[in-house]
Amino acid sequence: MNYMPGTASLIEDIDKKHLVLLRDGRTLIGYLRSIDQFANLVLHQTVERIHVGKKYGDIPRGIFVVRGENVVLLGEIDLEKESDTPLQQVSIEEILEEQRVEQQTKQEAERLKVQALKERGLSIPRADTLDEY
Amino acid sequence: MDCSEGPGKPCGHQIPEKASRIHEEEDTKEEEEEEEEKEENELGDPAVLSAIHGAQRGHKGSPRLKAPSGLGISPVSLHFLCQTMDYLSPISFRSTFPSASSPARHFGPQLPSPDPSLFYSPPASWPPRFSHRTQLHPQHQRILQKQQQEQQSGQTPDPRVGKLWSQKPDPYAGLMNQREKDWVIKVQMVQLQSENPELDDYYYQEYYQKLERKQADEELFGRRGRMESPKLVTPYIQKAEDYESVVRIEGSLGQVAVSTCFGPRRAIDAVSHGSQEQDSAIYNQKLQVLYRIEKMFLQLLKLEENQKGMLAKPYFYELQRKQLEKIYQALRTGDQDNSEEAANGFLQVLSVRKGKVLVARLLLLLPQDQAVHLVLSITSHLPFLIRRDTADQALCMLFKPMGKCINLLAFSELLQGLQGLMVLQPGSQERPITVVLQNQFGISLLYSLLSHGEQLVSLNCSLKQHSSSDLAAWTDMVVLIAWEISHMSTASLAEPLVVPSNLLSLFCRYVDKQIVHQLEARM
Numbered sequence: 116m117n118y119m120p121g122t123a124s125l126i127e128d129i130d131k132k133h134l135v136l137l138r139d140g141r142t143l144i145g146y147l148r149s150i151d152q153f154a155n156l157v158l159h160q161t162v163e164r165i166h167v168g169k170k171y172g173d174i175p176r177g178i179f180v181v182r183g184e185n186v187v188l189l190g191e192i193d194l195e196k197e198s199d200t201p202l203q204q205v206s207i208e209e210i211l212e213e214q215r216v217e218q219q220t221k222q223e224a225e226r227l228k229v230q231a232l233k234e235r236g237l238s239i240p241r242a243d244t245l246d247e248y
Numbered sequence: 249m250d251c252s253e254g255p256g257k258p259c260g261h262q263i264p265e266k267a268s269r270i271h272e273e274e275d276t277k278e279e280e281e282e283e284e285e286k287e288e289n290e291l292g293d294p295a296v297l298s299a300i301h302g303a304q305r306g307h308k309g310s311p312r313l314k315a316p317s318g319l320g321i322s323p324v325s326l327h328f329l330c331q332t333m334d335y336l337s338p339i340s341f342r343s344t345f346p347s348a349s350s351p352a353r354h355f356g357p358q359l360p361s362p363d364p365s366l367f368y369s370p371p372a373s374w375p376p377r378f379s380h381r382t383q384l385h386p387q388h389q390r391i392l393q394k395q396q397q398e399q400q401s402g403q404t405p406d407p408r409v410g411k412l413w414s415q416k417p418d419p420y421a422g423l424m425n426q427r428e429k430d431w432v433i434k435v436q437m438v439q440l441q442s443e444n445p446e447l448d449d450y451y452y453q454e455y456y457q458k459l460e461r462k463q464a465d466e467e468l469f470g471r472r473g474r475m476e477s478p479k480l481v482t483p484y485i486q487k488a489e490d491y492e493s494v495v496r497i498e499g500s501l502g503q504v505a506v507s508t509c510f511g512p513r514r515a516i517d518a519v520s521h522g523s524q525e526q527d528s529a530i531y532n533q534k535l536q537v538l539y540r541i542e543k544m545f546l547q548l549l550k551l552e553e554n555q556k557g558m559l560a561k562p563y564f565y566e567l568q569r570k571q572l573e574k575i576y577q578a579l580r581t582g583d584q585d586n587s588e589e590a591a592n593g594f595l596q597v598l599s600v601r602k603g604k605v606l607v608a609r610l611l612l613l614l615p616q617d618q619a620v621h622l623v624l625s626i627t628s629h630l631p632f633l634i635r636r637d638t639a640d641q642a643l644c645m646l647f648k649p650m651g652k653c654i655n656l657l658a659f660s661e662l663l664q665g666l667q668g669l670m671v672l673q674p675g676s677q678e679r680p681i682t683v684v685l686q687n688q689f690g691i692s693l694l695y696s697l698l699s700h701g702e703q704l705v706s707l708n709c710s711l712k713q714h715s716s717s718d719l720a721a722w723t724d725m726v727v728l729i730a731w732e733i734s735h736m737s738t739a740s741l742a743e744p745l746v747v748p749s750n751l752l753s754l755f756c757r758y759v760d761k762q763i764v765h766q767l768e769a770r771m
Contacts, residue, residue: 124436126429130421149424152435159420 125150128191133158135181135189142166143179144192154183165210167217170203172210387456387463446553501542537596540578541603547575548609555613575610576618594622595629599636604646611649619653620661626650627697628668630690631683643689647745651696659704659718666697666725681732685741692745698729699748706750723758730759734766741770 128147135143135156142165145158158179165172205213232239442448551571580594597603611619626633626646637643657665669681684690701722733741755767 124433126433129424129429130418146418146420148420149428150432152432157423159423 125154125156128189132192132194132197133189134192136187137181138185138187143176143181144173145179147189151183154186156181156183156186156189165214166202167210167213169201170205170210170213172205172207174207385453385456387460446556533596537593537600537603540593541597541600541606544575544578544597544610545602545606547571547578548606548613551575551613552609572613572615576614579607579610579622591625591629594625595632598626598633601640601642604640604642608646608649611646611653616653616656620657623650623653623657624661624665624668627665627693630669630693631680634683634687634690637689643687644692644745647689647692650693651746654693654696654700657700659701659708659722662697662701662704663718663721663725666701666729667721669694670725670728679732681729682736685733685736688742688745691742694729695744695748695751696746698726698754699750701726702750702754726754726758730755730763730767733770734763736770738770 125147129150131147133145133147135145135158137143141163143158143161144164145161147156148159149157156179158181161176161179162173163176165174229239440449445453551568554568579597598607607622611622614622633643654662669684670679681694684694705719705722752764752768756764759767
């Protein structure tokens with residue numbers, strides 16, 4: 116029952132399993148236990164899910180308290196459809212390894228690009244040196 | 249209300265009181281009130297308090313959901329129902345069920361035999377009130393009420409909740425109790441309160457008013473059975489305290505860059521301080537015009553707001569008339585007394601896009617004689633305005649209000665307007681009419697003037713109300729205009745916004761066939 120129709124409220128989402136995407140790119144999955152007016156979240160039995168390609172790995176994290184401003188989006192997970200995914204779950208070590216490899220290739224590509232631009236006398240500022248907004 | 253307060257400090261008495269009702273199972277009324285008083289008086293740590301309550305009454309969590317379904321309602325929907333009902337009608341609940349022990353408290357596992365009327369007919373004191381300080385639009389309340397009724401009568405439990413229920417009961421559920429949920433919602437609702445909902449919450453108000461209007465229309469066509477009486481939208485109750493988080497300086501446009509010791513910056517001002525000396529620099533003049541427009545616009549907005557809100561009470565009408573007069577004078581004279589310069593001031597206002605918007609909206613509110621005055625000023629200076637409008641192309645917004653005014657013009661005034669178009673301006677070779685015909689606004693205005701003249705003449709022809717000189721002037725005008733139109737190439741003629749139907753017949757009467765033929769081609 117939405118007490119304020121036409122508005123968004125997290126009250127109905129309490130005690131349900133959610134997927135939360137944070138601003139730093141992390142994906143958390145957990146049971147939403149508590150909220151407040153800033154949309155700060157308390158996640159229970161949280162798992163950090165790392166995706167690389169078609170594989171993913173879950174790292175159990177316990178209880179998370181997330182500051183509301185760091186949440187990009189969150190959505191309820193349908194428990195019946197949760198397992199119905201083409202993605203393949205792998206162990207934590209494997210996924211971390213995959214992630215490392217992916218980061219490496221990305222960095223390498225970036226380095227080449229920057230070098231090529233430098234040779235042409237152009238310089239594009241790197242995203243991490245820019246302001247956040 | 250400070251948003252950073254924790255839920256342990258209840259702001260109103262109703263919500264914490266009735267919320268704790270849900271938690272109790274066996275306590276008597278006296279004990280309940282005692283406990284609540286203790287809660288409110290001590291204002292201790294909410295976590296400690298809730299822990300104490302929990303310890304005193306045993307685990308709340310799941311037992312609530314396991315209530316025996318004596319009524320044939322699943323415990324989940326029962327829980328849902330009592331949550332919603334209790335939440336939405338705190339005060340009314342207490343008043344309509346004064347019988348010894350409040351039935352709400354028996355929603356727990358006991359459930360002897362709750363009053364069936366509770367579920368199947370809502371208490372008489374709907375619409376629901378969230379707190380003594382918030383107030384929803386009546387339409388909004390009606391919608392909520394209907395939803396409530398549908399839920400109760402339909403008895404459809406939430407399918408998602410149903411699914412969850414089929415699994416093992418979640419031992420960690422209910423960490424956030426109802427009181428805390430209510431608190432969050434209350435905080436969010438408090439942010440919606442305002443002293444001027446029409447201004448602060450314009451889209452919400454507009455939407456529900458539109459909905460109401462639509463339903464009223466449907467009622468008229470007999471599609472709806474029930475008649476829902478239209479209610480006045482009451483304003484929200486005033487906030488307790490009000491603090492200005494932003495520094496505002498009088499006379500500035502919006503927020504001003506305040507200089508502090510950490511950031512010395514000049515304050516930006518849109519007002520020129522040299523107004524006393526009548527500085528003739530063009531830049532200052534432009535600023536002055538803009539400033540005048542802003543002032544008049546603010547007055548106009550206030551006037552329109554009053555008109556929308558107020559019923560036609562004589563006192564307010566008088567007040568409005570005075571305010572309108574003020575704006576009109578500001579528009580006409582500005583700082584000068586000379587009528588020539590006054591017209592100049594008016595034209596300067598019209599040269600700015602916002603000034604056109606101002607005049608368009610003002611024309612709808614002004615009394616007839618003042619509106620006519622403005623319209624005639626515009627028609628006599630059309631070429632000038634057209635020239636100044638090439639950048640904005642905004643003259644057309646004046647067409648509709650001017651059209652309304654034109655339809656009320658007297659014949660002599662109409663002639664005056666038309667003559668203004670034909671007079672050869674000093675310093676230019678061509679007549680104004682050529683410029684006018686090439687501009688969309690100009691040609692539309694001309695057509696509407698002619699159409700109205702035709703109406704007046706044909707209506708009063710038999711009565712001979714107009715003097716012969718007037719009629720002669722009118723005939724000359726029509727012939728001249730027809731001549732001008734026919735001799736202008738079709739390419740350079742502008743596309744009018746509206747082509748009145750009686751124009752051709754008008755021209756047919758006064759002008760010979762050849763020219764009529766050419767006119768037909770162009771119109």
